[in-house]
Amino acid sequence: MQLLNTILIGITAGSIYSLMAIAFVLVWRSTRVINFAQAGMALLSTYFGYEAVTRIGSFWLALPIAMLGGAIFSALVEVILMRVLVKHSSSGPIAAVAPIIATLGLLGLIRSVIAMIWGGQDLRIPPPVSNNGFTVNGEVLVFSPLKLLILITTFILMALLTILFQRTNLGLSLRASAYAPEIARLSGVRVDLTRTLGWALAGAAGAVAGVFQTVNGNGNFSPDSIEFSLLLVSGFIAAVIGGLDSLLGAVIGGLFLGLVISFVLIYLNGGLFFIAPFVVLLLVLFIRPQGIIGAKAGRRA
Amino acid sequence: MHKLKPRAHFALFVIFGFLLFLVGNRVDELRVYQGASIAVFVIAISSLILLTGYSGQVSLGHGALMAIGAYSATLARNEFQVPIILTFFIAVLAAAFGGALLGAAAARLSGPYLAGTTLALAIGLPSLANQFSILGGEQGLLFDVGWPPLGLGEDFTQYKWFFWIAALAALISTWLLSNILSSRYGRNWRAGRSNEVAAQICGINTGRSKILAFTISAGIAGLAGALLSMTIGTVSPSAFPLALSFALLTGAVLSGVSTLSGVMIGAVILVAIPEIADVVAHRIGSSENITTNLPGFIISALLILTVLFVPNGPVEQHRARAAKKLAKKAEK
Amino acid sequence: MTLNVSHLSVHHGAIQAINSLSLAIPTGALAAVIGSNGAGKTSLLRAISGLNKASHGKISWMGESILGDKPEILVRKGISHVSEGKSVIPELTVKENLELGAIWRRDKKEMIETLALVVSIFPRLGERLAQRADTLSGGERQMLAIGRSLMSKPKLLLLDEPSLGLAPLVVEQIFQTIRDLTTSMRLTVVLVEQNAMGALRIADLGIVLNLGKVVAVDHAQALIDDPAVRAAYLGY
Numbered sequence: 014m015q016l017l018n019t020i021l022i023g024i025t026a027g028s029i030y031s032l033m034a035i036a037f038v039l040v041w042r043s044t045r046v047i048n049f050a051q052a053g054m055a056l057l058s059t060y061f062g063y064e065a066v067t068r069i070g071s072f073w074l075a076l077p078i079a080m081l082g083g084a085i086f087s088a089l090v091e092v093i094l095m096r097v098l099v100k101h102s103s104s105g106p107i108a109a110v111a112p113i114i115a116t117l118g119l120l121g122l123i124r125s126v127i128a129m130i131w132g133g134q135d136l137r138i139p140p141p142v143s144n145n146g147f148t149v150n151g152e153v154l155v156f157s158p159l160k161l162l163i164l165i166t167t168f169i170l171m172a173l174l175t176i177l178f179q180r181t182n183l184g185l186s187l188r189a190s191a192y193a194p195e196i197a198r199l200s201g202v203r204v205d206l207t208r209t210l211g212w213a214l215a216g217a218a219g220a221v222a223g224v225f226q227t228v229n230g231n232g233n234f235s236p237d238s239i240e241f242s243l244l245l246v247s248g249f250i251a252a253v254i255g256g257l258d259s260l261l262g263a264v265i266g267g268l269f270l271g272l273v274i275s276f277v278l279i280y281l282n283g284g285l286f287f288i289a290p291f292v293v294l295l296l297v298l299f300i301r302p303q304g305i306i307g308a309k310a311g312r313r314a
Numbered sequence: 315m316h317k318l319k320p321r322a323h324f325a326l327f328v329i330f331g332f333l334l335f336l337v338g339n340r341v342d343e344l345r346v347y348q349g350a351s352i353a354v355f356v357i358a359i360s361s362l363i364l365l366t367g368y369s370g371q372v373s374l375g376h377g378a379l380m381a382i383g384a385y386s387a388t389l390a391r392n393e394f395q396v397p398i399i400l401t402f403f404i405a406v407l408a409a410a411f412g413g414a415l416l417g418a419a420a421a422r423l424s425g426p427y428l429a430g431t432t433l434a435l436a437i438g439l440p441s442l443a444n445q446f447s448i449l450g451g452e453q454g455l456l457f458d459v460g461w462p463p464l465g466l467g468e469d470f471t472q473y474k475w476f477f478w479i480a481a482l483a484a485l486i487s488t489w490l491l492s493n494i495l496s497s498r499y500g501r502n503w504r505a506g507r508s509n510e511v512a513a514q515i516c517g518i519n520t521g522r523s524k525i526l527a528f529t530i531s532a533g534i535a536g537l538a539g540a541l542l543s544m545t546i547g548t549v550s551p552s553a554f555p556l557a558l559s560f561a562l563l564t565g566a567v568l569s570g571v572s573t574l575s576g577v578m579i580g581a582v583i584l585v586a587i588p589e590i591a592d593v594v595a596h597r598i599g600s601s602e603n604i605t606t607n608l609p610g611f612i613i614s615a616l617l618i619l620t621v622l623f624v625p626n627g628p629v630e631q632h633r634a635r636a637a638k639k640l641a642k643k644a645e646k
Numbered sequence: 647m648t649l650n651v652s653h654l655s656v657h658h659g660a661i662q663a664i665n666s667l668s669l670a671i672p673t674g675a676l677a678a679v680i681g682s683n684g685a686g687k688t689s690l691l692r693a694i695s696g697l698n699k700a701s702h703g704k705i706s707w708m709g710e711s712i713l714g715d716k717p718e719i720l721v722r723k724g725i726s727h728v729s730e731g732k733s734v735i736p737e738l739t740v741k742e743n744l745e746l747g748a749i750w751r752r753d754k755k756e757m758i759e760t761l762a763l764v765v766s767i768f769p770r771l772g773e774r775l776a777q778r779a780d781t782l783s784g785g786e787r788q789m790l791a792i793g794r795s796l797m798s799k800p801k802l803l804l805l806d807e808p809s810l811g812l813a814p815l816v817v818e819q820i821f822q823t824i825r826d827l828t829t830s831m832r833l834t835v836v837l838v839e840q841n842a843m844g845a846l847r848i849a850d851l852g853i854v855l856n857l858g859k860v861v862a863v864d865h866a867q868a869l870i871d872d873p874a875v876r877a878a879y880l881g882y
C-alpha cells in the first residue's frame with residue numbers, strides 16, 4: 014500500500030513539475046533563455062487565481078483567469094524586457110549571461126512587488142474537491158480526489174498543447190520559429206509575434222503549475238512560499254532532464270523527478286526535498302549531459 | 315591607463331587602510347557597522363567578479379558557498395576552540411573545497427545550466443542545516459570572535475573590532491585577487507571566456523582553468539561568509555537566503571564584472587540600499603508592506619536596469635567612452 | 647522590368663558587400679548571377695528579400711518600392727527566397743516543411759492543391775511526406791527547399807546556390823527543373839550560382855558580379871561566348 018501511495022503522490026507532484034518544465038521549454042525554444050522568473054510569474058498568476066476565487070467563488074473559473082493573467086504578463090515581459098535586452102547587451106563580457114541575470118532580477122522584482130501589494134502573510138486557495146484520501150480495502154490512501162483531479166487536468170492540458178503543436182498552423186509556426194527562425198521568416202511566419210506567443214503559452218502553463226502546487230500542498234501560499242522555490246528548482250531540473258528542447262521530454266522529466274522525490278521522501282528521509290532534486294540534476298548532468306530525451310546541442314552551447 | 319606595479323599597489327592599499335583607520339575613529343557605531351558590512355561585501359563581490367567577469371561563469375550559489383565558510387568557521391570555533399584567526403583560514407579552505415566540487419561540475423556546463431545548478435544549490439543547501447542537529451537547525455549557532463584585545467584601549471568597541479578584522483581581510487583578499495588576475499591565470503581565464511576553442515588551441519586547459527577559478531572564488535566567498543556571521547554574531551540558514559546570492563550578483567553587475575576596480579561601488583550601494591529605501595519609504599509615507607519590501611525591489615530593479623543599460627558596469631563604460639574620445643582626438 | 651535595383655549598397659559592419667549596384671530583370675526572365683566567392687551574390691539576394699538591411703539605394707518590384715520590407719511581408723507580395731545551404735528544417739517532416747511554405751495563406755483548400763502540384767513536380771518528395779527532413783539526401787533536400795518556396799505561389803523566386811554540394815547528375819536535374827518551372831509557372835527567377843556554366847546554359851540573362859558591383863550583363867549565351875567571361879568564370 015505504501016508503494017502505491019508513493020507512486021501516486023509522485024506522479025501527481027510530477028505532473029505539476031511537468032507543467033512548470035513545459036513553461037521553461039516553451040521559453041527556451043522561442044528565445045534561448047532560461048526564464049528564472051518563471052516561478053515569480055507562476056506566483057503572480059496564483060495571486061490572480063486567488064483574487065478570482067475570492068470574488069467569484071469558483072475554482073474552475075479562477076483557473077483560466079489565472080492562466081490568462083499569467084499569459085498576458087509573460088507576453089508583456091517578452092515584449093518589454095527581452096526585446097530591449099537583445100538590442101542593448103548583445104556584446105561585451107556579460108552578453109552571454111545578461112539574459113540570465115535579467116530574468117533573475119525580474120524574479121526578485123515580481124516577488125517584492127507581490128509582497129508590497131498583498132503583504133507577506135499566508136493567503137489561501139481552498140481546494141475545489143476534498144483532499145482526504147480514497148479508502149481502498151479499509152485503508153486510507155494519501156491519494157485523494159483532489160490529486161486525481163490535478164492529474165486529469167494536467168493531462169488534458171498537455172494533450173491540448175500537443176494538439177496545438179502537432180495539428181495546427183500556429184503550432185507549426187511555433188516549431189519552425191524555434192528550430193530555424195530565418196527559414197520561418199522567409200516562409201512568411203511573423204517570428205516576433207510567434208515568440209511572444211510562446212512566452213504567453215509558457216505563462217499560462219506556469220500559472221496552472223502555480224495554482225496546483227498551492228492546492229496540492231495545504232492551500233496556503235505567500236511571496237516566500239517554499240513551495241514556489243521547489244517549483245522553480247524542480248521545473249528547471251525536469252526541463253534539463255528532458256533535454257530543454259523537447260515538450261515530451263519535459264513531461265517525462267517532470268514525472269520522473271516527481272517519482273524520485275516521492276520515493277526519497279517516503280523511504281529515506283522527509284527532510285531531503287531540496288537535496289534530492291539537486292542530486293538528480295547532478296547525476297543527469299554527469300551521466301547524460303544531453304538529457305534523457307537527448308537534445309542535439311550540448312550544454313556547452 | 316598605465317598599470318601599477320604590485321609594490322605600488324601594496325603601498326596604495328596600506329595608505330587606503332590608514333585612511334580607513336582615521337575615518338573609523340570619527341564616525342558613530344552604525345557607520346562603523348556599515349563599514350564592516352561594506353568590507354564583507356567587497357570580499358564577496360570580488361569573488362563573484364573573479365568568477366563571472368574573468369572566467370565567464372555565473373554562480374547564483376555564492377550565498378551557499380558563504381554559508382559553507384560560515385558554518386565551518388563556527389564549528390571549528392565552537393567544537394574545537396580553534397583560535398579566531400585560524401577559523402577564517404578554515405572557512406576559506408572548506409568553501410574552496412566545496413567550490414572545487416562545484417567547479418568540476420561547472421566545467422562541463424555553460425550559461426543557463428550552470429546558473430540553474432548553482433541556483434538549485436543556493437535554494438537547497440540551507441535546508442540541510444535543519445537535517446543535522448550539529449548545525450543548530452533554524453536558530454543556527456552562535457559565532458563569537460570575542461572582545462577586542464585590551465591593548466586597543468577602553469573605548470575600542472566590538473563593532474570597531476569587527477570593522478578592523480573585516481577591513482583587513484578585505485584589503486588582503488583584494489590585493490591577492492588583483493595579483494592573481496594580472497597573473498598568467500587571469501589571462502587564461504579571460505582567454506577562455508572570450509573564446510573557449512581558441513584558448514584550447516593555444517594550449518590552455520580551459521576545464522582545469524575553470525575549476526581553479528571556481529575554487530579560488532569559492533574560498534574568498536567562504537571568507538566573506540565567516541566574516542558575515544562574525545558581524546551578525548550567529549550563523550543560521552536565514553542569514554544566507556537566495557536574496558543574498560541575488561544581492562551579490564547585483565553588486566557585481568553594478569561594480570562591472572570585467573574589472574575589480576569598481577568593486578567598492580557595488581559594496582557601498584548594497585549597504586546603502588536599505589537606508590535609501592528607508593528614506594524613500596518615509597518620504598512617501600507608505601505602508602509597512604512597501605517599506606519592508608522596498609530594498610529587495612530596488613536591488614532587483616537596479617540589477618535589471620544595469621544589465622539593460624550599463625551592461626559592462628560604470629567603470630568600463632567610462633573607460634570605453636574616454637577611449638572613444640581619445641580616438642576621435644587622434645583622428646583630428 | 648519587374649525587378650529594379652538601383653544604386654544599392656549593403657554593409658556588414660565595416661565590410662561593404664554591395665557597392666552602388668544597379669540591375670533590372672524583366673518579367674518571366676531567368677537571370678543567372680555569377681561571380682567569385684565573396685563577390686556579394688548572397689548579400690544581394692538577402693537585401694532583395696529583406697533579410698539584410700540596405701545602407702543605400704532603391705529596390706522595387708512591379709513598380710512598388712520594397713526596400714525595408716520584412717521577409718515575412720515580402721512573401722505575401724510574391725517574393726520567395728531559398729537561402730544558401732540546404733534551406734529546410736530538419737526537425738520537421740517533409741510535409742510540414744512544405745506546409746510551412748503556405749502557412750501565411752489561410753486557405754486550406756488552396757494549400758492542398760498547391761501541395762499536389764509540388765508533389766507532381768517532385769515525385770520523390772511525395773513518397774517521403776511523413777519522413778523527417780533530416781533523413782533526406784542532399785538533392786532531395788534541395789528539392790524540398792524549392793518545393794517549400796513554390797508552396798507560397800511566388801512570382802519572384804530568389805535561389806541561392808541550389809547546386810551546392812550536389813552530384814553532377816543531380817545538379818543537371820535541378821537546373822532543368824528550374825528552367826521548366828520558370829516557363830510553366832511564369833516565374834521571374836534570380837539564380838545565384840557558383841556553377842557558372844550550368845546556370846548560364848539555362849538562363850535567359852547573365853549577370854556577373856565582382857566586389858559588390860555588376861561588371862557584365864548580357865544574354866546568357868553571349869556571356870558564355872565572351873572570352874573574358876570564359877577565362878575568368880567558366881575556366882576554359
Ligand SMILES: Nc1ncnc2c1ncn2[C@@H]1O[C@H](COP(=O)(O)OP(=O)(O)OP(=O)(O)O)[C@@H](O)[C@H]1O
Nearest residue numbers: 658661662663682683684685686687688689690840
Ligand atoms: N554576416 C556577415 N558579416 C560580415 N561580413 C559578411 C557577412 N555576410 C557576408 N559578409 C562579407 O560580405 C562579402 C560578400 O559576401 P557574400 O556572402 O554576399 O558573397 P557571395 O558572393 O555570396 O560568396 P559565395 O559565393 O562564397 O557564397 C564577403 O566579403 C563576406 O565576407
Ligand SMILES: [Mg+2]
Nearest residue numbers: 687688689730
Ligand atoms: Mg553566397
